[in-house]
Amino acid sequence: MTAPPTNADLFEAAQRVIPGGVNSPVRAFGSVGGTPYFVARAEGPYVFDVEGRRYLDFVQSYGAIILGHAHPAVTEAVAKAAADGTSYGAPTQREVLLAELIAEAAPGVEQVRLTSSGTEATMTAVRLARGFTERSRIVKFAGCYHGHADALLAAGGSGVATLGLSGSAGVPPSAVADTVVVPYNVVPALDEETAAVVVEPVAANMGLVPPVPGFLEGLRHACDEAGALLIFDEVITGFRLGRGGAAERYGVTPDISCFGKVIGGGLPIGALGARTEIMQTLAPTGPVYQAGTLSGNPLATAAGLAALEQLTPAAYAELEARASRFADGARDALADAGFDAAVCQVGTLVGLYCGAGPDAGRLPVDYDDARTTDEQAYARLHAELLARGVAFAPGAYEAIFVGLAHTPDVIDDAVASIADAATAAELRG
Numbered sequence: 001m002t003a004p005p006t007n008a009d010l011f012e013a014a015q016r017v018i019p020g021g022v023n024s025p026v027r028a029f030g031s032v033g034g035t036p037y038f039v040a041r042a043e044g045p046y047v048f049d050v051e052g053r054r055y056l057d058f059v060q061s062y063g064a065i066i067l068g069h070a071h072p073a074v075t076e077a078v079a080k081a082a083a084d085g086t087s088y089g090a091p092t093q094r095e096v097l098l099a100e101l102i103a104e105a106a107p108g109v110e111q112v113r114l115t116s117s118g119t120e121a122t123m124t125a126v127r128l129a130r131g132f133t134e135r136s137r138i139v140k141f142a143g144c145y146h147g148h149a150d151a152l153l154a155a156g157g158s159g160v161a162t163l164g165l166s167g168s169a170g171v172p173p174s175a176v177a178d179t180v181v182v183p184y185n186v187v188p189a190l191d192e193e194t195a196a197v198v199v200e201p202v203a204a205n206m207g208l209v210p211p212v213p214g215f216l217e218g219l220r221h222a223c224d225e226a227g228a229l230l231i232f233d234e235v236i237t238g239f240r241l242g243r244g245g246a247a248e249r250y251g252v253t254p255d256i257s258c259f260g261k262v263i264g265g266g267l268p269i270g271a272l273g274a275r276t277e278i279m280q281t282l283a284p285t286g287p288v289y290q291a292g293t294l295s296g297n298p299l300a301t302a303a304g305l306a307a308l309e310q311l312t313p314a315a316y317a318e319l320e321a322r323a324s325r326f327a328d329g330a331r332d333a334l335a336d337a338g339f340d341a342a343v344c345q346v347g348t349l350v351g352l353y354c355g356a357g358p359d360a361g362r363l364p365v366d367y368d369d370a371r372t373t374d375e376q377a378y379a380r381l382h383a384e385l386l387a388r389g390v391a392f393a394p395g396a397y398e399a400i401f402v403g404l405a406h407t408p409d410v411i412d413d414a415v416a417s418i419a420d421a422a423t424a425a426e427l428r429g
């Protein structure tokens with residue numbers, strides 16, 4: 001009998017057939033070092049690797065999971081849907097139900113188009129804005145990540161930040177000629193050539209950077225003045241900050257909203273929504289083409305509907321309380337260990353910024369600030385946490401995802417491990 005493969009065995013095999021051994025760059029542990037764990041299964045707040053090790057997981061599929069892994073409501077809905085077939089190339093009732101639910105919850109959304117990823121949602125939002133306004137220019141903010149479409153990758157945060165690239169090879173200058181990159185949290189001057197301003201209303205791909213008071217309101221005003229559309233990329237914040245996402249939390253209504261992650265219950269999905277007048281510009285009612293073989297997929301919509309059904313106002317209140325318990329506990333644990341880091345919280349979202357310096361209360365407000373994060377210190381903390389069975393994302397610019405499976409006891413366990421790990425990481429530093 002041959003022994004089951006180890007993480008190292010699988011990573012070696014993976015690197016032979018998959019570039020870097022992974023299907024999304026940050027998973028390769030390039031910026032934190034070490035061998036990625038290969039997941040065999042997951043349950044609630046935990047993932048288990050192929051060697052049988054258990055990790056208390058704060059990656060949570062980068063925010064796609066909010067109820068915890070393998071939540072029975074989701075797995076049962078998926079199993080039931082799968083038995084009826086996995087894709088048809090014809091419309092289904094669940095697509096209608098999910099679109100209705102999103103339109104009901106998201107400010108400014110009357111119609112919805114489902115896609116298979118967040119990248120497709122933002123890509124389509126840009127094309128739609130350009131088609132609707134008959135203008136070309138897109139304004140984006142440094143450090144905001146909107147997926148990997150050419151026009152939006154410049155100064156993209158997330159994995160692009162950890163790779164130290166400003167954009168990507170293979171993106172010709174012509175593809176970004178109409179993309180203007182400006183600093184986050186400053187309202188840019190817009191002119192009559194601007195089709196849209198696209199923004200993460202709470203930036204969650206350069207660590208966690210909240211909008212300063214007046215920023216989102218200022219964008220709304222500037223877009224209205226210039227006749228440009230305001231696109232909120234709520235792929236992380238949508239149905240995570242609350243049912244109405246950041247738009248509801250900050251009371252600013254965008255023209256187009258993009259969703260992903262939570263709305264698929266852990267299956268591949270994306271969506272964009274807007275008022276009917278804008279959405280009718282999409283094919284087949286309008287001239288802006290967009291399509292997808294697996295869009296509105298039966299399993300993804302089943303999982304999404306099952307997840308969203310659990311996300312009541314009470315669930316969000318509980319999730320926010322859990323996030324606070326985690327953020328406060330982690331902040332104290334890091335300070336007691338003398339580990340130089342600041343913890344930021346926006347509602348249900350938490351971020352960590354290493355190397356805040358003596359002025360630990362000062363959190364980043366833009367990408368220039370965020371990039372001063374001490375990546376080495378984060379890597380040390382990440383390794384010490386992993387050794388204690390706690391998984392943070394293998395990159396210093398990712399948010400920390402607390403979910404509804406992170407019970408108060410689980411959070412207290414995590415905080416105890418953070419105290420321990422931070423002391424060890426500080427000694428090594």
Ligand SMILES: *Cc1c(COP(=O)(O)O)cnc(C)c1O
Pocket residue numbers: 116117118119120122145146147148200205233234235236260261269270
């Ligand atoms: C994850 C993410 C995307 C891209 O979604 P994918 O499903 O990975 O393509 C877009 N925007 C934001 C804000 C994201 O966090």
